[in-house]
Amino acid sequence: MSELLDRPLRTAILAAADNPLVRRGVTRYGMRLGAGRFVAGENIADFLPVAREANRRGFSVAATLLGESIRDAAEAKGVTEEYCRLLQAFAQDTVDANVAFKLTHVGLDISPELALENASRIAAQAQATKNTLRLDMEQSGYVDATLRIYRVLQERYGCAGFVLQSYLYRSESDLRAMLPSAPNVRIVKGAYLEPPSRAFPDKREVDENYVKLAELALSHEGYTAVATHDASIVARVEEFTAARGVPKRGRFEFQTLYGIAEPLARGLVERGYRVRLSIPYGSFWFPYLMRRLAERPANVGFFLRNVFAPR
Numbered sequence: 001m002s003e004l005l006d007r008p009l010r011t012a013i014l015a016a017a018d019n020p021l022v023r024r025g026v027t028r029y030g031m032r033l034g035a036g037r038f039v040a041g042e043n044i045a046d047f048l049p050v051a052r053e054a055n056r057r058g059f060s061v062a063a064t065l066l067g068e069s070i071r072d073a074a075e076a077k078g079v080t081e082e083y084c085r086l087l088q089a090f091a092q093d094t095v096d097a098n099v100a101f102k103l104t105h106v107g108l109d110i111s112p113e114l115a116l117e118n119a120s121r122i123a124a125q126a127q128a129t130k131n132t133l134r135l136d137m138e139q140s141g142y143v144d145a146t147l148r149i150y151r152v153l154q155e156r157y158g159c160a161g162f163v164l165q166s167y168l169y170r171s172e173s174d175l176r177a178m179l180p181s182a183p184n185v186r187i188v189k190g191a192y193l194e195p196p197s198r199a200f201p202d203k204r205e206v207d208e209n210y211v212k213l214a215e216l217a218l219s220h221e222g223y224t225a226v227a228t229h230d231a232s233i234v235a236r237v238e239e240f241t242a243a244r245g246v247p248k249r250g251r252f253e254f255q256t257l258y259g260i261a262e263p264l265a266r267g268l269v270e271r272g273y274r275v276r277l278s279i280p281y282g283s284f285w286f287p288y289l290m291r292r293l294a295e296r297p298a299n300v301g302f303f304l305r306n307v308f309a310p311r
C-alpha cells in the first residue's frame with residue numbers, strides 16, 4: 001500500500017480506536033480477529049511457556065501485561081502485584097525476561113506520586129531478583145512525568161530503563177540531557193497520534209531522526225535498545241556499530257514485537273546480536289492491537305480474512 005494512502009488510514013484506525021462502538025465490537029470478536037498472533041494468552045500461566053520457547057530460540061524477552069490509563073488505585077495496585085509476581089517467576093524458573101510497563105497502567109492518571117510508589121515496588125522486586133524494568137513511553141503529555149520517574153527509579157534502584165520516540169521533536173534534547181548519566185534507553189519511532197506541532201509529520205524525518213538518536217546513544221556510555229522492525233534502520237545500526245567497534249552484546253540490543261518481522265529478528269540472533277522479543281499478554285489487548293493495525297494497515301486485511309475464514 002502506498003505511503004500516501006497509509007497516512008490517512010493510520011489516522012482513521014487510531015481515531016476509530018477511541019470509538020466505544022468499535023472498541024466493544026472488536027473486543028467481543030478479538031481473538032477470532034487474530035489478536036492471538038500478537039498476544040501470548042491472558043495470564044502468567046499462558047505467558048511463561050511462550051517466553052521459555054522464545055528463550056529456546058535464542059531471544060531474550062520483555063514481558064508486558066496489557067493495559068493503560070487506569071483510574072482506580074486498587075486496580076493499579078493489582079497491576080503492580082502482577083509485575084512483582086512475574087519477576088519472581090522469572091527468577092524461580094530462570095527465564096531470560098525483564099518487564100516493560102506503562103506508567104498510566106500503575107496509576108499515573110491518578111497521581112504521579114502513586115505511579116512512583118507502584119513503579120518503585122516493581123523496581124525493588126527487579127533489583128532483588130537482579131533483573132531490570134523499562135518504562136514504556138506513552139502520549140507526549142506523559143513524557144516529562146515519565147522521565148522524572150525514570151530518574152528517581154534509576155537513582156534509587158539502578159535497574160530502570162526508559163523510551164524515547166523519534167517522531168517527537170523534543171526527543172533529541174531529552175536524550176542529550178540524559179547522556180551524562182549513562183542512560184538505559186530504548187529508541188522507537190512512536191505509536192500514538194501526535195500533532196505536527198510536537199511530532200515530525202513526515203515518515204522520512206521520523207526515520208532519519210531515529211538513526212540520529214540511535215547513533216547518538218550508541219556513541220555514549222549507557223545501554224541502547226534499538227526497537228524497530230525497519231530492516232534499513234537495522235542495517236544502518238549494524239554498520240555503525242561494526243565501524244565503531246561496538247561489541248554485538250553488552251552495550252546494546254535489538255528489540256522487536258512478538259509476531260512481527262520474525263525473519264528479521266531471527267537473522268539478528270543468527271548473526272550473534274542480543275535480540276529481545278517484547279511479548280504482551282492479558283485480556284486488555286484492544287488499544288495494543290489497534291496500534292499494531294495502524295502501523296501497518298495491510299494487517300487490516302489479515303484481520304478481516306480471519307473474520308470471514310470458514311471454521
Ligand SMILES: Cc1cc2nc3c(=O)[nH]c(=O)nc-3n(C[C@H](O)[C@H](O)[C@H](O)COP(=O)(O)OP(=O)(O)OC[C@H]3O[C@@H](n4cnc5c(N)ncnc54)[C@H](O)[C@@H]3O)c2cc1C
Nearest residue numbers: 136137188189190191227228229230255257278292295296
Ligand atoms: C520492542 C518495541 C517496543 C516499543 N515500545 C514503544 C513505546 O514504549 N512507545 C511507543 O510509542 N511505541 C513503542 N513501540 C512501537 C513503535 O513506536 C512503532 O510504532 C513500531 O515499532 C513500528 O515502527 P517500526 O520501527 O517497526 O517502523 P515502521 O516504519 O512502522 O515499519 C517498518 C517495517 O516493519 C514492518 N512492520 C512494522 N509494524 C508492523 C506491524 N504492526 N505488522 C507487521 N509488520 C510491521 C513492516 O514491514 C514495515 O514496513 C515499540 C516497538 C517495539 C519494536
